[in-house]
Amino acid sequence: MNINWYPGHMKKTKELLQQQLKLVDVVYELMDARIPISSKNPVIDEIIANKPKVIILNKADLADDKITKLWIEHYKSEGIKAISVDTLSGKGLREVVVEGEKAVKEKMDKLVEKGRKVRAIRVMTVGIPNVGKSTIINRLAGKKSAKTGDRPGVTKGKQWIRLKGNMELLDTPGILWPKFEDQNVARNLAFTGAIRDEIMDIETLALRLLEKLWITDKDKLISRYNIEEGLSSGLEIMDNIAKNRGCIISKGEIDYTRVANMILDEFRGGKIGRISLERPTTSI
Ligand code: G4P
Numbered sequence: 001m002n003i004n005w006y007p008g009h010m011k012k013t014k015e016l017l018q019q020q021l022k023l024v025d026v027v028y029e030l031m032d033a034r035i036p037i038s039s040k041n042p043v044i045d046e047i048i049a050n051k052p053k054v055i056i057l058n059k060a061d062l063a064d065d066k067i068t069k070l071w072i073e074h075y076k077s078e079g080i081k082a083i084s085v086d087t088l089s090g091k092g093l094r095e096v097v098v099e100g101e102k103a104v105k106e107k108m109d110k111l112v113e114k115g116r117k118v119r120a121i122r123v124m125t126v127g128i129p130n131v132g133k134s135t136i137i138n139r140l141a142g143k144k145s146a147k148t149g150d151r152p153g154v155t156k157g158k159q160w161i162r163l164k165g166n167m168e169l170l171d172t173p174g175i176l177w178p179k180f181e182d183q184n185v186a187r188n189l190a191f192t193g194a195i196r197d198e199i200m201d202i203e204t205l206a207l208r209l210l211e212k213l214w215i216t217d218k219d220k221l222i223s224r225y226n227i228e229e230g231l232s233s234g235l236e237i238m239d240n241i242a243k244n245r246g247c248i249i250s251k252g253e254i255d256y257t258r259v260a261n262m263i264l265d266e267f268r269g270g271k272i273g274r275i276s277l278e279r280p281t282t283s284i
Contacts, residue, residue, distance in 0.1 A: 005177040005180075010177060013175070013176065013177070014043065014047060016174075017047055017126065017174045017176070018047060020124060020170065020174060021047070021048065021051055021124075023122060023124075023170070024051070024122040024123055024124045024170065025051075025052065025103075025104040025107065025108075025121050025122050025123065026051070026052045026053065026054065026100050026103045026104050026121065026122075026123045027048050027051055027052070027053040027054075027123070027124060027125075027126055028053070028054055028056050028096065028100065028123060028124070028125045028126065028136075029044060029048070029053050029054070029055050029056065029126055029127060030056045030058050030125055030126065030127035030131040030132060030133055030136065030173075031055060031056070031057055031058065031127065031131060032057075032058060032059050032063075032130075032131050032132075032192060032194065033057035033058060033059050033060040033062070033063035033068050033071070033084055033276065034059065034062055034063045034192055034275065034276050034277050034278070035188045035189070035192060035276075035277050035278050036057060036071055036278060036280075037185070037188075037278045038178065038179070038182075038184070038185040038188035038189055038277075038278060039127070039128055039131055039178065039188075039189070039192075039194065040128075040178075040179070041126075041127070041128055041176035041177060041178065041179070042178075042179040043176075044126065044176060047176075048126075052103040052104055052107075053080070053103070054081050054082070054083060054096070054099045054100055054103055055075055055080055055081065055082035055083070056082075056083055056085050056092075056096060056125075056136070057071060057072070057082055057083065057084045057085065058085050058086075058087055058131055058132040058136065059086070059087075059131075059132060060084035060085055060086045060091070060092065061086035061088065061089065061091070061270065061274070062268075062270040062274060062275070063084075063274055063275070063276045064274050064275055064276040065084075065274065067276035067279050068084045068276065069084075070279060070280050071084075071279075071280055072084065073280075074280035081099055081102075081103065083095045083096060083099055085136070087132050087135045087136045087139050088135070090139060093136075093139055093140060096136075096140065097140070097163060097164055097165050097167060098165075100121065100123050100167060101121060101165055101166070101167065104121050108121065118166070120160075120162075120166050120167060120168040121165075121166060121167045121168070122160065122167075122168050122169075122170070123163075123167060123168070123169050123170070124169065124170035124173065124174060125137060125169075125170075125173040125174070126173060126174035126175075126176060127173065127174075127175070127176065128175070128176055128177065128178040128194070129175060129178075129194065130193070130194040130195075131194070133173035133175070134173065137161070137169060137171060137173060140161070140163055140169055141161045141163070141169065141171070159171045178194070178195070180195070187200075187205075187208060188277050188278065190205055191205070191208075191209050191212075191264070191267065191268075191277060192268060192277070193264070193268045202257060202260045202261060202264065203256045203257065203260045205260065205264065206238065206259070206260035206261075206263045206264050207234045207235065207238055207260070208234070209263065209264065209267060210234045210237050210238055210241075210263065211234040212277070213267075213272070213275065214234065214237060216275075216277075217272070217273065217275050220272050220273035220275065221237070221272065224266070224271065224272045224273070225240070225241045225244055225245070226244050227240050227241065227244075228240055238254075238256075238259060238260075238263075239254055241259055241263065242254045242255065242256070242258075242259040245259065245262060247259035247262065
C-alpha cells in the first residue's frame with residue numbers, strides 16, 4: 001500500500017471525508033467484488049451515516065458471477081443498492097449513473113416541489129486503495145468530460161466533472177484504509193494484490209492461496225495447472241504446478257519464488273478463473 005496509515009492520518013482523512021460528504025448528494029462506495037468484506041473500510045458506514053449510497057462491486061470481471069449476484073441480494077436484503085461493475089470493459093457503468101440518480105430522486109423531487117431550481121446531483125467515490133476509484137472516475141468522465149470549475153468548500157484543486165444525465169462527480173476520490181489488523185483481511189488483500197506482498201513472503205502467500213482455492217475452487221486449479229490426482233497438501237500442489245510449468249532451478253530443484261509469483265500473477269489477472277474469495281453468510 002502506498003499510503004502509510006497511522007492514527008493521526010486516519011483521523012485527518014476521516015475529517016476531510018466528512019467535509020467532502022457535505023458537498024455531495026450520493027456516495028459511490030467501491031469494493032472489490034472478489035472480497036467485499038476485506039475491501040471495505042471498517043468505519044465507512046459511520047462516516048457516510050445517512051447519506052444515500054450505492055455500493056459498487058468493482059472488478060466483477062474477476063469475480064464469480066454467481067457469488068456476486070448473492071452479494072447483490074445480500075445488500076438488497078439490507079436495503080442497500082449494489083451494482084456489479086467491470087470498469088475496464090465498461091460493463092455496469094450506465095447503471096452506476098442511473099442508480100446514483102435514483103438514490104436521490106425523492107430528495108430532488110421534493111426540492112423542485114418547493115420551487116427550488118433543479119441542480120445537478122453531486123456524487124463522489126470512496127474506497128480503500130486499489131479498488132479502482134481512479135479508473136472509474138476516468139471512465140465515467142470519458143473523453144468529452146468538462147470540468148465544471150471549483151466549488152466553495154472543496155479543497156483547492158478539486159473539481160467537478162459533468163457526467164451524463166444531470167450529475168457532477170468529484171474528480172478526486174475519498175481514500176480510506178482497510179481493516180488491516182485482521183490477518184484474514186490482510187491475506188485477502190494481498191492475494192488480490194491490493195496491498196504489497198511484504199505482509200508475508202511471496203512463497204507462503206502463494207501457498208496459502210493454493211490451500212484456500214483447493215477447498216473452494218479445486219476444479220479451476222486442476223484445469224489450469226493440470227494437477228495430478230491424489231495430492232492433498234498445499235506444498236505438494238505447488239510442487240506439481242512448478243514441475244508442470246518448468247519452474248525448476250537445476251537438478252529438479254523447484255524455483256519457489258518463480259512459481260509463487262506466477263500463481264499470484266495468474267490469480268490476480270483472472271487466469272485461474274473468475275474466483276470470489278468471500279461470500280455472504282447472512283441475510284440471504
Ligand atoms: P484506486 O484509484 O482505487 O487506487 O484504483 P485504480 O483505479 O488505480 O485501479 C487499481 C488497479 O485495478 C488498476 O490496475 C486498474 O486497471 C485495475 N482495475 C480497476 N477497475 C477494474 C476492473 O473493473 N476490472 C479489473 N480487472 N481491473 C480493474 P493496474 O494499473 O494494473 O494497477 P495494479 O493492478 O498493477 O496495482
